[in-house]
Amino acid sequence: MTQLSVMLQEGGNPVFTAIFWIGIIAVFYFFMIRPQAKKQKEAKKFRESLEKGMKVVTIGGIHGKILDVQENIVLVDAGGAKLRIEKSAISPDAAADEQSVAGKK
Secondary structure, rough: OOOOHHHHHHOHHHHHHHHHHHHHHHHHHHHHHHHHHHHHHHHHHHHHHHOOEEEEEEOOEEEEEEEOOOOOOEEEOOOOEEEEEEHHHHHHHOOOOOOOOHHHH
């Protein structure tokens, strides 16, 4: 027998190979892609819901209170300093943690 025919015989059933690759793709989708898309959707929803008076934390670690909300920019009072910050720089995770801590007190 030629080497090619031996390789084809050892390769196994192509149906099982296809099922294997479909399974790998499904695992990547359900454990990596889908959760990331969900997290991005929640972050976008959070940033759209920002309003005056909310306490927030930026991704750089600045804690403050929102004074004004514009289209893409938020005016934050951080210990007497007024800072203009992009909405995308406000961390939804840190804000949620701070609100849950405030709710427990």
